[in-house]
Amino acid sequence: MQYEITLPADYDMRIIRERVATRGHALDERPGLGLKAYLIRERGVAGAPVNQYAPFYLWHDTGRMGEFLVGGGGFQGIVGDFGRPVVQHWTGLAAEAGQARGAAPRAASRRLTQMPATAGLTEQVAGALTELRELGRAEGLHTAALAVDPHHWRLLTFALWEREVPGAYAGAERYEVLHLSAPGLASLPRGRAW
Numbered sequence: 001m002q003y004e005i006t007l008p009a010d011y012d013m014r015i016i017r018e019r020v021a022t023r024g025h026a027l028d029e030r031p032g033l034g035l036k037a038y039l040i041r042e043r044g045v046a047g048a049p050v051n052q053y054a055p056f057y058l059w060h061d062t063g064r065m066g067e068f069l070v071g072g073g074g075f076q077g078i079v080g081d082f083g084r085p086v087v088q089h090w091t092g093l094a095a096e097a098g099q100a101r102g103a104a105p106r107a108a109s110r111r112l113t114q115m116p117a118t119a120g121l122t123e124q125v126a127g128a129l130t131e132l133r134e135l136g137r138a139e140g141l142h143t144a145a146l147a148v149d150p151h152h153w154r155l156l157t158f159a160l161w162e163r164e165v166p167g168a169y170a171g172a173e174r175y176e177v178l179h180l181s182a183p184g185l186a187s188l189p190r191g192r193a194w
Contacts, residue, residue, distance in 0.1 A: 003085040007051040013042050016053045024179035032064025035182040039108055039175035046174045060184050090147030090156050094132055095188045098141025100162035105142040107161040109172035115153040128155050
């Protein structure tokens with residue numbers, strides 16, 4: 001899941017950096033959470049068109065995700081400070097551990113790919129799974145995940161990188177990782193999850 005809080009063009013992003021520095025560790029031991037990447041984009045940096053706080057989560061347990069969102073499990077801080085953002089969520093299909101899994105990631109990429117109605121779903125997902133396996137071998141990769149949004153029929157490829165997003169992924173949205181809470185990282189499924 002991910003929510004994006006787009007901030008004014010002149011917003012001082014040090015405020016978000018301080019927020020993550022002081023509150024980011026709150027989910028470091030959260031049951032049911034694979035990982036939470038505290039992501040930002042700064043307008044004009046790495047091609048970002050906006051200032052944005054956009055945390056990304058991989059959950060092991062959708063019940064725990066629901067508890068986090070509506071059961072007083074942590075999301076109320078975001079709602080109290082920024083209002084209630086739209087929360088995007090996808091169904092996980094696969095994950096890959098990269099060679100940099102032991103390092104603290106500093107960058108992330110997200111690519112959304114429309115699934116044309118004229119092509120078979122099975123074939124499209126098979127192709128995306130092949131791409132994810134290849135991505136899993138990329139230098140500097142920490143973790144990559146593939147998911148599907150069956151409401152809009154889009155595939156999501158999300159990746160964490162040790163240092164920076166490689167040039168080969170220039171078409172993806174790029175983020176800076178301020179902190180990674182990863183209580184369930186080791187038990188994220190590797191390869192195809194379904």
